[in-house]
Amino acid sequence: MRESRLGAVARLVHRLAGAILMAYPPGFRRALGADLLDAFGDRLEDASRRRPPVALLLMARALLDLAWSAVLEWIGPSYRGGPGVSGASGRSATPGAPPPRGLSMDHLAQDVRFAVRSLMRRPGFALVAVVTLALGIGATTAVFSVIRGVLLEPLPYPDASRLVMVWASDADGALTRGSMSQPDIESARGMKSLQGLEGVSQSRFILTGVDHPEEVTAARVSGGIFSIFGLAPTLGRDLREAENGTGAARVVVVGYHFWKSRLGGRPDVVGTTIELSERRYEIVGVGPEGFDFPNHAEMWTPYRLDVEGCGRGCHVYRGAVGRLAPGVDLRQAQEALTALSTALSQDFRDSNYGVALRFERLIDYEVGDVRGGLWIVLGAVSLVLLIVCANLANLLLVRSSTRGGEVAVRAALGASRGRLVRQVLTESLVLAGVGGGVGIGLAYGLVSALKQVARGAVPRLDQVAVNAPVLIFALGLSLLVALVFGLSPALRLARGSVSGGLSAAGRSGDARREGRARSILLAGEVALSLALLVGAGLLMRSLGRLYGVDRGYDGREVTRFQVSLPSSRYDSLPAITSFFGRLEGELRSIPGVEAVGSSFGPPLTRSAITGGVRVDGRPEPKPEEETEAAVRSVTPGYFDAMGLILLRGRPLAASDRLGTEPVAVANEAFVRENFPGQDVLGKRVRVTVSFGYGSPTWTMVGVVHDVRRTLDRAPTPALYVPVAQFGPGSLTVAMKIRAGAGAGVVAAARQTLRAMDPNVIPTNVETVTQALRAATAPTRFYLMLVGIFAALAVVLAAIGLYGVVAYLVSRRTREIGVRIALGARRGEISGLVFRQAALPTVGGVVVGLGVALAGGRIMKSLLFEVQPGDPLVFGSVTALILGVCVLAVLLPARRAMRVDPVCALRSE
Amino acid sequence: MSYEATPLSPTDLHVLLVLSQGALYGYAIMKAVAEESGGAVDPEIGSLYRVLARLMGAGFVEESSAPEDAEDVHPGRRRKYYALTREGRTALKAEAARLSRVLELARARRLLPEEGRP
Structure with a gap:
C-alpha cells in the first residue's frame, strides 16, 4: 500500500473516531473531546509511518479502544466534572482522596479472557454463533464492497460529478436515451450552463493493411472530448471541430492502450497513418492513459458528417457528453434545456416534434440501471444479518436464563451490576469479533464469486475489491451487530433479575417478560425470512416469464456473427447483394448448416433503423399523428434461419432484386397500427429514413408474427425489406446449425469468409442462446442473490425456532412428566409444544406478508410481467414457511412425547 | 489518611509517574507511559483519557500551560498540557513508599536479589 493511501485510511479512521466520540457522555466530550481527538490524530500520524499491516492493526486497535471506552464511560463514568477538569484553579476533591477506581483496558483484557473461557464451556453455542455471524457479516460485507466499487466510488475523472450525457427523449417518456442529431448538439452546446458538449457514437473498424486484419472498437465523435473529461492527450492533440465535415481529411486519435500494444508505444507516431477498413487515417494524437469512453473505445475519429444532407432529423450520435459549468445545478440546467427543446420543436416541427432533450449524470448512465437492484440486494442481505442477530439474541436470552444461578452467585459475591452487564456485552463482542474476522475472510471469497456471477449484469466490476474502507465497514458492522444482539440479554441483567436466579420460585414475572421477548424475536425472524422468500419467488416468476415470453422466433441452434463490408469497395447495392448471396451459399454447403440468412438489427442487438410511416394514397400526416416503424432489411433465407412465422402472403424471395418492384413484409404490430381491420397485402408504404440506400415505396406482400427485439418490451411496428433493395453493407449473418455440429461450423465459416475477402472478418460471434442468457443476466443475478439469502434466512429462522422450542421443552420436562404420569395422551403433549411455537409463527407470517407486500413495490423495477402481490408466490411461500416451522417444532415435540415420567420427576 | 489500603492502579501510577x-x-503521556513501564502498561488514547479524567476528578492532575522548553513534535497543533498537582505528588509519594515497603518485604522473603548484588 502506498503511503498516500495509508494517509487516506488514517483520515478516514480519524473521521470515524470523531463519530465515535459523539457516543461519549456529553460532559466527558465537552471537557476532553477536542483534545482527545487531537491526541488520536497524533497516534494515527505515528501509526501511519509504520509498515502498512502494522499501521492498520494499530489504527484498528486505537479505534476499538475508543469505542470500547465509550461503552465503559457510560457504565462507570470516569469523568465527574469538577474544577479539576475545567481549569487549573481550585480543586474541590478532598486532597489526598484516592481516585475512584474506574474501568480500563486492563479490565477489558480480563473481561475478554473470562468471556472466552465462558464461551469455550459451551462450544456448540459458540460455533453456531460464530458460523452464523460469519455468514451474515461476510455476505453483507461482500455486497457492500460491490456497492462501494460500483455505485459510490466516483468516476476516475477530475470533477467527475459535473460530467453529463444529453439524450433526445420522447415527450411521453417511453424513450429515455434516444440518439442525437448534429444540429441539436450544436444548439445545446450554446447553453450557458454547459462547458463543452460533443456527440459520441460507437463504431467498429477493421484494422487493415496488416497481415492479420483485426476488429477495433472505435468512437465517432463530433469533436475532441478529452477536455470535457478534464484530460489531455498523451501525445499530439485532440480532434478539432473543423475535422468533422465530409470534405475534411481523415484523422484519428488512438487510445493509449492501442498505441502501446499495436503501435509499439513509439513516440514519433503522431503524423503517421494507419489503415482502417481500407481507408488511410492520419494519427494526430494519443489519448490519455486508461481513457476508453465510450464503451471501451480504442480510438476516436470525427463523424465527417454531411450536415446539409443530414439535418436535425438525422440522429447519428448515440448521445452527447458534456460538462456542466462550475456551480451549475443539474435541475436549473435541465430547465434551460427543456426550454430549448420546446423552442426547437416549434421552430423545426418536422424533425423535432415531441423531442425532449434530457440531461443525465454520466455516473447514472454508467451505473444507474443497476443502482436500485444493488441496493435491494444489500437490503436483502441486511435482513439476513438481522435474522442472525435475532437468533443470537434469542440464544443468549436462553443462555442468560440458564445462567441465572451463576450470575446470581457472582452478584452475591460482590460483582457490580455494571460489571455483569459488561460481561454479557463482552461475550457478544468476542463472538462478533471472531465472527467478523471469519466473515472478512469469507468476504474475500464471496467478492470474487460475486464478480464472476455479476459479469454482464453489473458494470464497473473492476472497481470492486475488499479494501480499507470495506474492512472498516466490516469492523463497524461487527461492533454494531454485537450491540444489537447483546443488548437485550444485557438489558435484562441490568434491569436486575439477578436475585430471582437464586430462588427457583421467583421467576413467573420475569419468565413472562422473557417469553414475550423471545416470541417477538422469533416472529421477527419468521416475518423477515418470509419477506425474503417472497422476493425470491417474485424474481423466479419474472425469470420464468422472461424465458416463456412469445419471442416470435425460434433461435435455438442459431449461431450468428456480424459482417461489415468496407464501403470503399462495396459501394453499391449489387456489390453488397452479390457478396452476401455468395457468402450464404458457401455457408449452406458447410456440413451441419441447415439454414442461413442475414439481417440488419436482429433481436437482442442495439442497431435499428426507424422512421415515420407514409401510406400511399393518404395525406402527409401531421407530426403529432405520425406513426413510426422500424426497417429491418433481410436476405431471403432469414425467415427460415431464425424460424419466423409467416401468417399471410409470401416471404421475401431471391427474385426481389434491385430493378424489380420494391416489396416488404410487415409484422402484426405494423398492421395493427397502420391498417387496423384491413387487408394489408398490396398496400404501398414508405418510411422516412436517410440510411442505407434510402426508402423506396414498398408494396406489402406478406405478414409475419411479431418478434420481440428485447425480451421485456412489447413488439413495435416493423417492415422486413430485401437487402438487395435497401442495403446496408453491415449485416448479422445467422446460421441454423444441426444440434451438436457447432464448433467446427464456426471455424469453417471463418475460413470461408477469409477466403472470400481477407479484410472482412466476423465480429460478435455468438449463439442466440448466449444472447438470450445475456439478456436475462440481470434478472438471474438478482434472483440468485436474493434466492441464496432467502434460503439462508429460512434455515436460520428454522434453527432459531428449533432452538427455542427445544429449550422450552427441556425446561418443562418435569411438568410434561407429571402430565404423562397423570395420563395425558401423546397428542395432548405435542399439542402443548406446538402451541408454544404457534403464536410467534403465525404472528410472524402475518407481519411478513405485510412487509413483503410493501417490499414488493420497491422491487417492481426488477420484475417482469409479475405483480408485486402475485397470489401464487404469496400462497406458496406462506405454505413453505409454515411447513418449515412445523418441521422445526416436530423434533422437540417428539422428544416431549417420549419423556419418561419417572426420570423427569426424579431429575429435580 | 494512608494509601496502603487503596493502592493506585498500574495505569494511574504510571501516568502520575510520567507527569512528575x-x-x-496527551499523546506524549501515552508514549512515555508505555516506555517507562517497558510496555507492561500500554493504554490506547481512549483508555488514557478516561484515566486522565479520573485523575483530574480526584484532584491529582490539572490542565496547565505548555512548559517553556516543550518541544513541538506535531507542529501547528495546539495541545492541552496536563500537570501533576500537589495532591497528586503526595499520592504518588505515598504510593512509592508503599511499593518500597512491598519491595523490602519481597527481598526479606528472598523473592528478589539483595540491593547492590546482582
Missing part, C-alpha cells in the same frame, strides 16, 4: 517529570500533552 513535568507537564505533557
Whole structure:
C-alpha cells in the first residue's frame, strides 16, 4: 500500500473516531473531546509511518479502544466534572482522596479472557454463533464492497460529478436515451450552463493493411472530448471541430492502450497513418492513459458528417457528453434545456416534434440501471444479518436464563451490576469479533464469486475489491451487530433479575417478560425470512416469464456473427447483394448448416433503423399523428434461419432484386397500427429514413408474427425489406446449425469468409442462446442473490425456532412428566409444544406478508410481467414457511412425547 | 489518611509517574507511559483519557500551560498540557513508599536479589 493511501485510511479512521466520540457522555466530550481527538490524530500520524499491516492493526486497535471506552464511560463514568477538569484553579476533591477506581483496558483484557473461557464451556453455542455471524457479516460485507466499487466510488475523472450525457427523449417518456442529431448538439452546446458538449457514437473498424486484419472498437465523435473529461492527450492533440465535415481529411486519435500494444508505444507516431477498413487515417494524437469512453473505445475519429444532407432529423450520435459549468445545478440546467427543446420543436416541427432533450449524470448512465437492484440486494442481505442477530439474541436470552444461578452467585459475591452487564456485552463482542474476522475472510471469497456471477449484469466490476474502507465497514458492522444482539440479554441483567436466579420460585414475572421477548424475536425472524422468500419467488416468476415470453422466433441452434463490408469497395447495392448471396451459399454447403440468412438489427442487438410511416394514397400526416416503424432489411433465407412465422402472403424471395418492384413484409404490430381491420397485402408504404440506400415505396406482400427485439418490451411496428433493395453493407449473418455440429461450423465459416475477402472478418460471434442468457443476466443475478439469502434466512429462522422450542421443552420436562404420569395422551403433549411455537409463527407470517407486500413495490423495477402481490408466490411461500416451522417444532415435540415420567420427576 | 489500603492502579501510577517529570500533552503521556513501564502498561488514547479524567476528578492532575522548553513534535497543533498537582505528588509519594515497603518485604522473603548484588 502506498503511503498516500495509508494517509487516506488514517483520515478516514480519524473521521470515524470523531463519530465515535459523539457516543461519549456529553460532559466527558465537552471537557476532553477536542483534545482527545487531537491526541488520536497524533497516534494515527505515528501509526501511519509504520509498515502498512502494522499501521492498520494499530489504527484498528486505537479505534476499538475508543469505542470500547465509550461503552465503559457510560457504565462507570470516569469523568465527574469538577474544577479539576475545567481549569487549573481550585480543586474541590478532598486532597489526598484516592481516585475512584474506574474501568480500563486492563479490565477489558480480563473481561475478554473470562468471556472466552465462558464461551469455550459451551462450544456448540459458540460455533453456531460464530458460523452464523460469519455468514451474515461476510455476505453483507461482500455486497457492500460491490456497492462501494460500483455505485459510490466516483468516476476516475477530475470533477467527475459535473460530467453529463444529453439524450433526445420522447415527450411521453417511453424513450429515455434516444440518439442525437448534429444540429441539436450544436444548439445545446450554446447553453450557458454547459462547458463543452460533443456527440459520441460507437463504431467498429477493421484494422487493415496488416497481415492479420483485426476488429477495433472505435468512437465517432463530433469533436475532441478529452477536455470535457478534464484530460489531455498523451501525445499530439485532440480532434478539432473543423475535422468533422465530409470534405475534411481523415484523422484519428488512438487510445493509449492501442498505441502501446499495436503501435509499439513509439513516440514519433503522431503524423503517421494507419489503415482502417481500407481507408488511410492520419494519427494526430494519443489519448490519455486508461481513457476508453465510450464503451471501451480504442480510438476516436470525427463523424465527417454531411450536415446539409443530414439535418436535425438525422440522429447519428448515440448521445452527447458534456460538462456542466462550475456551480451549475443539474435541475436549473435541465430547465434551460427543456426550454430549448420546446423552442426547437416549434421552430423545426418536422424533425423535432415531441423531442425532449434530457440531461443525465454520466455516473447514472454508467451505473444507474443497476443502482436500485444493488441496493435491494444489500437490503436483502441486511435482513439476513438481522435474522442472525435475532437468533443470537434469542440464544443468549436462553443462555442468560440458564445462567441465572451463576450470575446470581457472582452478584452475591460482590460483582457490580455494571460489571455483569459488561460481561454479557463482552461475550457478544468476542463472538462478533471472531465472527467478523471469519466473515472478512469469507468476504474475500464471496467478492470474487460475486464478480464472476455479476459479469454482464453489473458494470464497473473492476472497481470492486475488499479494501480499507470495506474492512472498516466490516469492523463497524461487527461492533454494531454485537450491540444489537447483546443488548437485550444485557438489558435484562441490568434491569436486575439477578436475585430471582437464586430462588427457583421467583421467576413467573420475569419468565413472562422473557417469553414475550423471545416470541417477538422469533416472529421477527419468521416475518423477515418470509419477506425474503417472497422476493425470491417474485424474481423466479419474472425469470420464468422472461424465458416463456412469445419471442416470435425460434433461435435455438442459431449461431450468428456480424459482417461489415468496407464501403470503399462495396459501394453499391449489387456489390453488397452479390457478396452476401455468395457468402450464404458457401455457408449452406458447410456440413451441419441447415439454414442461413442475414439481417440488419436482429433481436437482442442495439442497431435499428426507424422512421415515420407514409401510406400511399393518404395525406402527409401531421407530426403529432405520425406513426413510426422500424426497417429491418433481410436476405431471403432469414425467415427460415431464425424460424419466423409467416401468417399471410409470401416471404421475401431471391427474385426481389434491385430493378424489380420494391416489396416488404410487415409484422402484426405494423398492421395493427397502420391498417387496423384491413387487408394489408398490396398496400404501398414508405418510411422516412436517410440510411442505407434510402426508402423506396414498398408494396406489402406478406405478414409475419411479431418478434420481440428485447425480451421485456412489447413488439413495435416493423417492415422486413430485401437487402438487395435497401442495403446496408453491415449485416448479422445467422446460421441454423444441426444440434451438436457447432464448433467446427464456426471455424469453417471463418475460413470461408477469409477466403472470400481477407479484410472482412466476423465480429460478435455468438449463439442466440448466449444472447438470450445475456439478456436475462440481470434478472438471474438478482434472483440468485436474493434466492441464496432467502434460503439462508429460512434455515436460520428454522434453527432459531428449533432452538427455542427445544429449550422450552427441556425446561418443562418435569411438568410434561407429571402430565404423562397423570395420563395425558401423546397428542395432548405435542399439542402443548406446538402451541408454544404457534403464536410467534403465525404472528410472524402475518407481519411478513405485510412487509413483503410493501417490499414488493420497491422491487417492481426488477420484475417482469409479475405483480408485486402475485397470489401464487404469496400462497406458496406462506405454505413453505409454515411447513418449515412445523418441521422445526416436530423434533422437540417428539422428544416431549417420549419423556419418561419417572426420570423427569426424579431429575429435580 | 494512608494509601496502603487503596493502592493506585498500574495505569494511574504510571501516568502520575510520567507527569512528575513535568507537564505533557496527551499523546506524549501515552508514549512515555508505555516506555517507562517497558510496555507492561500500554493504554490506547481512549483508555488514557478516561484515566486522565479520573485523575483530574480526584484532584491529582490539572490542565496547565505548555512548559517553556516543550518541544513541538506535531507542529501547528495546539495541545492541552496536563500537570501533576500537589495532591497528586503526595499520592504518588505515598504510593512509592508503599511499593518500597512491598519491595523490602519481597527481598526479606528472598523473592528478589539483595540491593547492590546482582
